[in-house]
Amino acid sequence: MRHHLRHLLGVTGILVAVLMALAATPDAQAMRSTKIAPGVCKTVGGGKFVGIPGFPGERIDRRLLRDIRWMRRAYDIFITDGYSTAPYHAPNGEHPIGLALDIVPHKARGGTWAKITRLAKLAEPKQNRPRAPWRWVGYNGDAGHGRGHHLHLSYLHSDTKPRRPARIVYTHRCPQPPEKPTEPSAKPAPKKTPRKPRSGGVAAPRTSAAAVTSASTRELAPVVAETAGADLADAR
Numbered sequence: 572m573r574h575h576l577r578h579l580l581g582v583t584g585i586l587v588a589v590l591m592a593l594a595a596t597p598d599a600q601a602m603r604s605t606k607i608a609p610g611v612c613k614t615v616g617g618g619k620f621v622g623i624p625g626f627p628g629e630r631i632d633r634r635l636l637r638d639i640r641w642m643r644r645a646y647d648i649f650i651t652d653g654y655s656t657a658p659y660h661a662p663n664g665e666h667p668i669g670l671a672l673d674i675v676p677h678k679a680r681g682g683t684w685a686k687i688t689r690l691a692k693l694a695e696p697k698q699n700r701p702r703a704p705w706r707w708v709g710y711n712g713d714a715g716h717g718r719g720h721h722l723h724l725s726y727l728h729s730d731t732k733p734r735r736p737a738r739i740v741y742t743h744r745c746p747q748p749p750e751k752p753t754e755p756s757a758k759p760a761p762k763k764t765p766r767k768p769r770s771g772g773v774a775a776p777r778t779s780a781a782a783v784t785s786a787s788t789r790e791l792a793p794v795v796a797e798t799a800g801a802d803l804a805d806a807r
């Protein structure tokens with residue numbers, strides 16, 4: 572009996588230790604974003620597949636939501652697919668990890684193919700030379716993509732497996748961190764420090780996908796082009 576009790580206490584002790592260790596590990600949901608160049612934001616952590624506001628049934632890694640909002644306002648985009656494990660998407664592409672968007676004009680909101688073409692040119696000024704944070708752009712010149720069909724945008728990311736959000740993602744706009752539980756804080760809000768005046772007026776160099784890639788090659792998964800016909804949004 573005494574032995575049994577001691578055993579039980581021992582097990583409880585181990586359980587408590589494990590629980591304490593779990594509580595001490597940093598929040599797995601923590602999201603850290605850093606603007607690394609004009610129009611390029613690096614985010615570590617915080618990946619999760621969520622619904623896209625305004626596009627019922629479509630899901631995406633939540634770290635792309637601010638980019639989507641920006642593209643809706645600036646280019647009147649309509650999203651026909653985001654996170655998807657459907658077999659017609661490249662299995663090692665970005666749809667199965669929620670980092671690819673299939674886009675057509677949102678005609679009801681004034682969208683046109685001219686606007687989509689402008690967005691495509693921003694993301695890929697030269698064929699097969701996408702600008703960071705995009706890693707592969709499917710449009711004119713790519714089979715199964717283009718004006719009148721659809722624009723595909725893939726984002727740079729660290730290696731991961733299908734259905735698993737990548738640890739590191741690059742976006743155009745820094746994502747909004749997930750809502751934290753409201754902390755009862757008596758501390759006054761920190762004072763805003765005045766912005767430093769821009770020095771010189773020399774424009775920062777445009778960052779290319781290649782530059783980001785070479786800067787952090789080990790963090791990034793190899794680029795995968797969606798194969799012809801494998802990415803037809805309307806193949807469903």
Ligand SMILES: [Zn+2]
Pocket residue numbers: 666671672673723724797802
């Ligand atoms: Zn696509």
